[in-house]
Amino acid sequence: MSNPTAIESELRERCSDQCELCNSAVGDQVHHVEPIRDADPACSMWVCQKCVAHMAGGELNAQDWFCLQDSIWSEVPAIQVSTWRMLHRMGGESWAQDLIEQCYMEDDLLEWAKAGLLATSEEEPVDGVTKDSNGAELLEGDSVTLIKALDVKGAGFTAKRGTMVKGIRLTDNPEHVEGRVNGMMIVLKTCFLKKA
Ligand SMILES: [Zn+2]
16 A cells, blocks of 8 residues: 555655745645646645646636746646646736747647646537446536445545545546546546446
């Protein structure tokens, strides 16, 4: 068993407890950047509640986010990827657009960053029908239960069989949906789910 606090301690040491996105507040939680890749600190960040809420969606007021001008240059992939996504959501802001053009990201990072944009975009068409383990169609916002205990990679916990996941999100892969388990958005394989 991995120690659930191992990543947390490493992240907190990396940033001296400050939120790794806005740098102005004391962070209070681990944010695993979606879609989750690894149990690696490079794929996670230590952030404050405000930043977590804003990363999840909603309107961004550009005046509040000049901090992204610093975080985009972070050497930590998770921070760079999250920043890139935030900048993208500010569409019309010229300074945000400039940063996107100036920052250099490796292809695989860019792919990761874009995957997050797709997963949260409602306009994105879904190829094929997303179905649960019984073949019932799953729709955006449905509730499902886990038919198997799932070891959540990187999070250091196991989601119990029978756990209810409310308000799932479809992804561009019909075999994957996203849902919040233990307060964390994770990717779930539809073959382990049953429509509630
Ligand atoms: Zn913050």
